[in-house]
Amino acid sequence: MPREWGRQKPTRVMEMSDNSTILEIKNLDVAYGHAKALYAVSLSLKQGETSFVIGRNGAGKTTLLKTITGLLKPLNGSVIYEGREISGSPPEKISLDGIRYVAQEKKVFGNLTVKENIELAAYGAGEPLERALDKVIGLYPKIRNFLKIKAGQLSGGQRQILLIGRALVGEPKLLLIDEPTEGLAANVIEDVTAILSRMKGHVSAMIVEQNLAFVNQLADRVYIMKEGKVEREIADRSAISDTREFEQYL
Amino acid sequence: MNKEDENTPGPMTDLLEFKKHLPKERILLDLALIAAGFVLLAPILNVQRVTDFMIFCIFVLSFDLLYGYMGRLSFGHMLFLGAGAYGGGLCIRYMTKDPLLAVLAGIIMAGLLAMLLGIIIVRTTGACFALINLAFNQVGFFLVLSVLREITKGEDGIGVVPAGLGWLNLGSRPVMFGFVLFFLLLVFYILRRITTSPYGILIRSIKEDEARVKFLGYNTFLYKWLTYVFAGCVAGLAGTLSALNYGYVNPNFMDTHRNVDVIFAVLIGGAGNLYGSIIGGVVYMVISNYLAIYIPRWEMFLGISLLILVFRFRQGIWGFVREQGSRRSVRGEIGVKKG
Numbered sequence: 332m333p334r335e336w337g338r339q340k341p342t343r344v345m346e347m348s349d350n351s352t353i354l355e356i357k358n359l360d361v362a363y364g365h366a367k368a369l370y371a372v373s374l375s376l377k378q379g380e381t382s383f384v385i386g387r388n389g390a391g392k393t394t395l396l397k398t399i400t401g402l403l404k405p406l407n408g409s410v411i412y413e414g415r416e417i418s419g420s421p422p423e424k425i426s427l428d429g430i431r432y433v434a435q436e437k438k439v440f441g442n443l444t445v446k447e448n449i450e451l452a453a454y455g456a457g458e459p460l461e462r463a464l465d466k467v468i469g470l471y472p473k474i475r476n477f478l479k480i481k482a483g484q485l486s487g488g489q490r491q492i493l494l495i496g497r498a499l500v501g502e503p504k505l506l507l508i509d510e511p512t513e514g515l516a517a518n519v520i521e522d523v524t525a526i527l528s529r530m531k532g533h534v535s536a537m538i539v540e541q542n543l544a545f546v547n548q549l550a551d552r553v554y555i556m557k558e559g560k561v562e563r564e565i566a567d568r569s570a571i572s573d574t575r576e577f578e579q580y581l
Numbered sequence: 582m583n584k585e586d587e588n589t590p591g592p593m594t595d596l597l598e599f600k601k602h603l604p605k606e607r608i609l610l611d612l613a614l615i616a617a618g619f620v621l622l623a624p625i626l627n628v629q630r631v632t633d634f635m636i637f638c639i640f641v642l643s644f645d646l647l648y649g650y651m652g653r654l655s656f657g658h659m660l661f662l663g664a665g666a667y668g669g670g671l672c673i674r675y676m677t678k679d680p681l682l683a684v685l686a687g688i689i690m691a692g693l694l695a696m697l698l699g700i701i702i703v704r705t706t707g708a709c710f711a712l713i714n715l716a717f718n719q720v721g722f723f724l725v726l727s728v729l730r731e732i733t734k735g736e737d738g739i740g741v742v743p744a745g746l747g748w749l750n751l752g753s754r755p756v757m758f759g760f761v762l763f764f765l766l767l768v769f770y771i772l773r774r775i776t777t778s779p780y781g782i783l784i785r786s787i788k789e790d791e792a793r794v795k796f797l798g799y800n801t802f803l804y805k806w807l808t809y810v811f812a813g814c815v816a817g818l819a820g821t822l823s824a825l826n827y828g829y830v831n832p833n834f835m836d837t838h839r840n841v842d843v844i845f846a847v848l849i850g851g852a853g854n855l856y857g858s859i860i861g862g863v864v865y866m867v868i869s870n871y872l873a874i875y876i877p878r879w880e881m882f883l884g885i886s887l888l889i890l891v892f893r894f895r896q897g898i899w900g901f902v903r904e905q906g907s908r909r910s911v912r913g914e915i916g917v918k919k920g
Contacts, residue, residue, distance in 0.1 A: 421795070438790060451797060454783070
């Protein structure tokens, strides 16, 4: 059977706005039916950069990630990834282009074993299983003990780590992670922080988060969202370190 | 293409990579157990009945692939059984009396129908999926009953008398038993390997959460369509074997009411497990064939059994047996540790 079966054709190449920019969002308007959720959102992400999107519940953070992943279609505006327009593309095509999404719900395939969860990602990404397993075990060695158990039996923290590990299978270029530390114990947050710190510089990441200590440890850039709009952009490390200023937006 | 590229798995080619997932000895043992089970049942329950049971088990296996593994409940799977029966029957009546070619014609007929309808049907889920299948089943039933009467002979149906298979006469009950057993084992073998391959993992994950499978880069439509077509082909095989076994085919082979049989059988045995399908198929056939002799309204007994299953044994007979087995092994381990 042809190797291309199940794969999408690559998207059309548009003009590159900036060589070091991996993702550029311009004037994005998104609505759920008649209820508008994003108003002319514009932001960008550089290669290898970890940027955070913070804001109160309902600010439009998750909607933004869902639009980038192709789950929602924008009313207006564009999502340019590596110089290509991807807004409106199906999620599977966007995933194959190198964008991986870790949703907020921490949903693994509960009836599959941990190994099968990784295997599924490996075949989807075209990476040999052994290499994918090595990669995930390398990130979180404890997972070796859980490979044969059903993923549904994992704790919330273990699931989150499995999801992040699974998203890193197959050389992704951009990770979109929604509230990775929500509901996790302090020691698990440390594990998640360690994993993402190791990925810093190698994979670009856009993370939606409300945990300011976590933001402070990893952020290269912070976007503050309020009522569907980008209120502020902070790219200065010293300004990011002073998280007190962010508290008024949470 | 460099060497590394050649070794890089593609979505379909390597999804069907089986070797490392299931040892050959294990499959051979499974096949031997199934064959031995039916051979032992034959003298007890009558060879012709057991042949019928085996055909029903093939049909249940095809339905389980769709429902138990991929999570798509169809109320119209009889359409493909009927298509296979008519495909094989018409082949014998108008083209050749070779039973193997008839089987091939039945599979092709059901497969082509599934390919065509699958393009529309697999885009739906839940009640919509179930009812669209039922609607097409109903359309198929009336087509063979009236619109295509010239070819199908309507309600009277057509006689299906195949030639021998070499020196073997399919009219002989033991020969037909062996012929059907061969196809049952073949179907079980193929399904066992498919469901334990990464492709099997993929369709099970579609059952759990299709959107997340898409996020992993899979075009789920293609895999759902392939599974639908394959399930249709296996049901078509069961249909042709059924026509060969009975020696005729009529619109009852496509009767929408009989969809309930296969749903009950899968639930009784345990959905999402091939052993469960075989057990469910046999248990359902025993209930429907033998209870009817002793209990006038045996369907009521079946309904009560189903209620008990739903409330007490949600995983079906096979699921219950496995659960008990794993509990015992855990107790055993604890006992060993304490000792």
